[in-house]
Amino acid sequence: MLSITPDTVVLGTARKSVITAGFSPVADDARAINGTVGDITSADPRMTARNVNVYYGDKLAINNVSLDIGVNEVIAMIGPSGCGKSTFLRCLNRMNDTIDICRVEGEIRLDDQDIYDSGLDVVPLRAQVGMVFQKPNPFPKSIYDNVAYGPRIHGLTSNKNDLDEVVEQALLKAGLWDEVKDRLDEVGTGLSGGQQQRLCIARTIAVAPEVILMDEPCSALDPIATARIEELIDELREQYTIAIVTHSMQQAARVSQRTAYFHLGELVEVGKTDDIFTTPRHRLTEDYITGRFG
Amino acid sequence: MNKPAVDQIRTIDRVNATLKQRYNRERRFRRFGLAAVILGLLFVALMFLNIISHGYSAFYQTRILLDIEYRQEVIDPAGARDPATLSAADYAALVKTALRTLYPEVKGRGEKRELYGMVSSGAALVLRQRVMSDPELIGSRQTLWLPADDDIDMLVKGRIDRNAPESERRIKNRVLAWVEQLEARGAIEKQFNLGFLTGGDSREPELAGIGGAVMGSLYTLIVTLLLSFPIGVATALYLEEFAPRNRWTDLVEVNINNLAAVPSIVFGLLGLAVFINFFGLPRSAPLVGGMVLTLMTLPTIIIASRAALKAVPPSIREAALGIGASRTQTVFHHVLPLAMPGMLTGTIIGMAQALGETAPLLMIGMVAFIVDIPGGAMDPATVLPVQIFLWADSPERAFMEKTSAAIMVLLGFLILMNVIAVILRKRFERRW
Amino acid sequence: MSNTLLILILLGLMALAYRLGMRRSQRLVGGPGGVRDLHSLPSYYGFFTAIWCGLPALLVLFLWVSLQSGVIRDLVIADLPEAVRALPPAQLGLVINDIQNLAQGNIVSGEVSLEMERAAAHYQRLRQTSFAASVVVVLSLALLGLSVGWRLVSPTFRARNRVESVIKWLLVGCSTIAIFTTLGIVLSVLFESIRFFEMVPIGEFLFGLDWSPQMAIREDQVGSSGAFGVIPLFAGTLLIALIAMLVAVPIGLMSAIYLSEYAGARFRAWAKPLLEILAGIPTVVYGFFAALTVAPFIRDNGALLGLDVSSESALAAGLVMGIMIIPFISSLSDDVINAVPQSMRDASLGIGATHSETVRKVILPAALPGIVGGILLAVSRAIGETMIVVMAAGLSANLTANPLQSVTTVTVQIVTLLVGDQEFDSPKTLAAFALGLLLFLITLVLNVVALHVVRKYREAYE
Known part of the structure; x- marks a missing residue:
């Protein structure tokens, strides 16, 4: 098991966010933590982020964001481009480590462990928190090898039959099995865009993670393929916790239970998806949802 | 953990089970990579150290202090001071006399020959030159530092082991004793060897210099530059700015890319068959060498020039065309000046390649043993790398030192050229 | 050199033509104020006149110079006595050489006969006449061109378009x-090769197991016919290239991976240029290093181990050639590895792969075609490399796979056959061209395949 440090030191300085001009927290009954309108907590959190700041070099990309991600819920992160929603998502499985100039402050916990603890190992973390990217990025290998990649490197199965089973289950869950079961040894890059993205989802769930992060998974896909993925996300919710970044408000409304609205690196408002889309409490959220900018 | 599903626990446990092993593999891979880099750097260091340690001493030459008497009866018995007589006189005899007076005890022919062998045959040339430039010297005495023979040179530089048994040493015990006497008197010492940098080739290692080869390289490079730069730039301009996309230009492109990878010796065969046998140009001439090297470096220059032209943004062209400039005016007034630093960088790198090239020049006869320093592009000449090749083949121990030193000079030129190219690129680099 | 002077005069005339053409265009429209009435800027009229003045004259001069030596030679030969003319071409060439040397006042091998002196005088006279004629023809052509160009200048004349099309054709020419x-x-090696195959059957050349081109000088000497089987040469070439690849591929590839995937920015900033120094070192330096340091080192250490190592072992040449190729492999691999999209790395890392797993299982397989292309280019380089093997490999053609023995290569043989005195009709000399043809074809195929693979690879990720 992973070593869990009981007294996790909060990295960096947790600074109180200053609400700049233009932000007007309207509703006074809202529980505003760190300037965020709405309830950032979850009754049954899987991941908790507190006072997260992210810097690219000297530039502050995420400013003091706190948010819970609950078990078996789909949380959607929306906001105009450049608002930091993808950056925040990438913090959740430390994919930002691959960017040299990126620096993360604050505390993010998966279950009980601080994932930015210096003793933490990213390899098992990423096995627990999988990620699906904006552009479908299957490896230039066969469909089977794509899905089997995770189980193989992590040594999840001990024999070929188990591996076959894992691959089949993952493809079944990703809703791709029927389409590819006869051509598992064809190259993954030969599939259509929507199929490729489902293959990438299958690749992620083959490792059996606890959380799946999805970074605009449908932005490169056509409407039919998008609908297929959205259905899939809904089905996957029963077993996984899903955080999805999307620029499409309709998509957020369709697939998520909770929605977080980001603006210029700040988390402006969080709430039940129905509430956010029907009765936004912050003016920026309202402006965005009603299409005044985006 | 909050709500551990069964298979999730399995996942993380299994991941952790193999984790240590995976990290070991990771470390191994990383170390292997680092080892590869270090090995590569080690090779660089090894070559430089090897060459410098062998070659630095060639910039110094062992000279012996001799008391020379310019005897009238040897140089000019008739006293007419006729240049022809002065030129043909036996100056070696003067050196021999000086040596005999130094070691009067030496008797016997073999012994004498060893004694005379201590001083280079070049010493006589030094004396002749002095007398020719100043005939007044005749009849006077002078104390001069004269070059020692290459074996003595090697001994003084410590390249011949004094403690080795006589049978395994190129220097006899007797000679060694003489040298040690000279050393005791301070009459033998190492002095800066200007002749190595300015002189022509010679069969005698202590007299051989790289001056001729450097001049040969210079003429060859000038020819190469004069031909390859305009042709290369023109080709790049045509392909990048004027040529329609069709099969002909595709053919030209494929051709250029292939020529860049054709073995250099094949260019030598081309030069031999076309320039020398067909056009009847002289062998060993820098002109022909330069023409062959032009064909060789053209692909490099063309590829670099095209990259430089590609880097000029289309907006510049559109701006010029938009105010009514013709295609040619646009290219020559705006695009070409902006691309010029890149083209020059490519050209310098091409020239550096040409400077180091040997094989094709062997084919066109630039391997001849040439003592004179060439005075033009039509004179027989050799070039620096070929000189290195020739000396590397020579059996004398002293030539190894000369070869290494010539390599140092060659590498010095190459490093200089590359530094200029880097500075040029840094200075004029533009980000659009 | 008198031709240089002639060219300088021509350039002067062109400058004059430029001024004349420009002036005329300005005068025709009444001074600088009327330039708007001209079709083109005055300088274009100047260029136009200068082109008319210089281009035809320079072309004629060039043709004259390149053809004159052949013509003069034929004329001199035609005047030689019957006995000399009947000599075989090779010896005739020597005679002509002597005559030329005599005419230029150089030292001549052998004694000088009266006929030779007469021929030399004839040669000298012909050269002088030719030069005088060329001066007259070229200069009058230049003046004629100048006047034609000058006359063509008129306000409606499209000088710019003409000048531009001349420039364009010059570019096309280049x-x-x-x-x-x-x-x-192709032609030069092909023609000589065909002559070679008339003397030695092509089958014997391609499949023969014996290579000993030491032809006798005189026909009647013993063992005058050499053997020209190319197989041992290719075996030797491939052996050395193989050793070189065994050194260069792992080191080059691993250092590229380390530098692009692991090394910190500062380490990379100085290690990469230092490694690239290896690419800038001339091959003759590697040859020296191989022959005088590595080969004795291997021989002595082999002797310590009780191995019989040749002092011109294939191992020494191959090892040093490998060092030479390291930067080639590493920079090509570096390009190829960097061309693998970041999204692949993200996908692998995002699933929890370690860095080396990502490199080994995702990046390398994805980059494989590009790397293979790079290796093919490197092989082609190793096969065509000359100086290292000339200096460090042997001359005798052994058909062996033992890297401790001495082998010879195709390039070594080309150099040995062509350097030094040569007669142009012996199979020995011509064999070098046949080897050159073979070398050219093999490297050409390797290059075409490699470039194609690399291009396809690049396109796949663009």
Whole structure:
């Protein structure tokens, strides 16, 4: 098991966010933590982020964001481009480590462990928190090898039959099995865009993670393929916790239970998806949802 | 953990089970990579150290202090001071006399020959030159530092082991004793060897210099530059700015890319068959060498020039065309000046390649043993790398030192050229 | 050199023509104020006149110079006595050489006969006449061109378009040089090779197991016919290239991976240029290093181990050639590895792969075609490499796979056969061209395949 440090030191300085001009927290009954309108907590959190700041070099990309991600819920992160929603998502499985100039402050916990603890190992973390990217990025290998990649490197199965089973289950869950079961040894890059993205989802769930992060998974896909993925996300919710970044408000409304609205690196408002889309409490959220900018 | 599903626990446990092993593999891979880099750097260091340690001493030459008497009866018995007589006189005899007076005890022919062998045959040339430039010297005495023979040179530089048994040493015990006497008197010492940098080739290692080869390289490079730069730039301009996309230009492109990878010796065969046998140009001439090297470096220059032209943004062209400039005016007034630093960088790198090239020049006869320093592009000449090749083949121990030193000079030129190219690129680099 | 002077005079005339043409265009429209009435800027009229003045004259001069030596030679031969003319071409060439040397006042091998002196005088006279004629023809052509160009200048004349089309054709001309070079290579080696195959059957050349081109000088000497079987040469070439690849591929590839995937920015900033120094070192330096340091080192250490190592072992040449190729492999691999999209790395890392797993299982397989292309280019380089093997490999053609023995290569044989005195009709000399043809074809195929693979690879990720 992973070593869990009981007294996790909060990295960096947790600074109180200053609400700049233009932000007007309207509703006074809202529980505003760190300037965020709405309830950032979850009754049954899987991941908790507190006072997260992210810097690219000297530039502050995420400013003091706190948010819970609950078990078996789909949380959607929306906001105009450049608002930091993808950056925040990438913090959740430390994919930002691959960017040299990126620096993360604050505390993010998966279950009980601080994932930015210096003793933490990213390899098992990423096995627990999988990620699906904006552009479908299957490896230039066969469909089977794509899905089997995770189980193989992590040594999840001990024999070929188990591996076959894992691959089949993952493809079944990703809703791709029927389409590819006869051509598992064809190259993954030969599939259509929507199929490729489902293959990438299958690749992620083959490792059996606890959380799946999805970074605009449908932005490169056509409407039919998008609908297929959205259905899939809904089905996957029963077993996984899903955080999805999307620029499409309709998509957020369709697939998520909770929605977080980001603006210029700040988390402006969080709430039940129905509430956010029907009765936004912050003016920026309202402006965005009603299409005044985006 | 909050709500551990069964298979999730399995996942993380299994991941952790193999984790240590995976990290070991990771470390191994990383170390292997680092080892590869270090090995590569080690090779660089090894070559430089090897060459410098062998070659630095060639910039110094062992000279012996001799008391020379310019005897009238040897140089000019008739006293007419006729240049022809002065030129043909036996100056070696003067050196021999000086040596005999130094070691009067030496008797016997073999012994004498060893004694005379201590001083280079070049010493006589030094004396002749002095007398020719100043005939007044005749009849006077002078104390001069004269070059020692290459074996003595090697001994003084410590390249011949004094403690080795006589049978395994190129220097006899007797000679060694003489040298040690000279050393005791301070009459033998190492002095800066200007002749190595300015002189022509010679069969005698202590007299051989790289001056001729450097001049040969210079003429060859000038020819190469004069031909390859305009042709290369023109080709790049045509392909990048004027040529329609069709099969002909595709053919030209494929051709250029292939020529860049054709073995250099094949260019030598081309030069031999076309320039020398067909056009009847002289062998060993820098002109022909330069023409062959032009064909060789053209692909490099063309590829670099095209990259430089590609880097000029289309907006510049559109701006010029938009105010009514013709295609040619646009290219020559705006695009070409902006691309010029890149083209020059490519050209310098091409020239550096040409400077180091040997094989094709062997084919066109630039391997001849040439003592004179060439005075033009039509004179027989050799070039620096070929000189290195020739000396590397020579059996004398002293030539190894000369070869290494010539390599140092060659590498010095190459490093200089590359530094200029880097500075040029840094200075004029533009980000659009 | 008198031709240089002639060219300088021509350039002067062109400058004059430029001024005249420009002035005339300005005068025709009544001074600088009327330039708007001209079709083109005055300088274009100047260029136009200068082109008319210089271009035809320079072309004629060039043709004259390149053809005159052949013509003069034929004329001199035609005047030689019957006995000399009947000599075989090789010896006739020597005689002509002597005559030329005599005419230029150089030292001549052998004694000088009266006939030779007369021929030399004849040669000298012909050269002088030719030069005088060329001066007259070229200069009058230049003046004629100047006046034609000058007369053509008029306000409505489209000088700019004419000048631009001349420039364009000049550029086109330059771009064809690449084609002519390839053509020249093919034709020159092909013709000599065909002559070679008339003397030695092509089958014997390609499949013969014996290579000993030491032909006798005189026909009646013993063992006058050499053996020209190319197999041992290729075996030797491939053996050395293989050793080189065994050194260069792992080191080059691993250092590229380390530098692009692991090394910190500062380490990379100085390690990469230092490694690239290896690419800038001339091959003759590697040859020296191989022959005088590595080969004795291997021989002595082999002797310590009780192995019989040749002092010209294939191992020494191959090892040093490998060092030479390291930067080649590493920079090509570096390009190829960097071309693998970041999204692949993200996908692998995002699933929890370690860095080396990502490199080994995702990046390398994805980059494989590009790397293979790079290795093919490197092999082609190793096969065509000359100086290292000339200096460090042997001369005798052994058919062996033992890297401790001495082998010879195709390039070594080309150099040995062509350097030094040569007669142009012996199979020995011509064999070098046949080897050159073979070398050219093999490297050409390797290059074409490699470039194609690399291009396809690049396109796949663009």
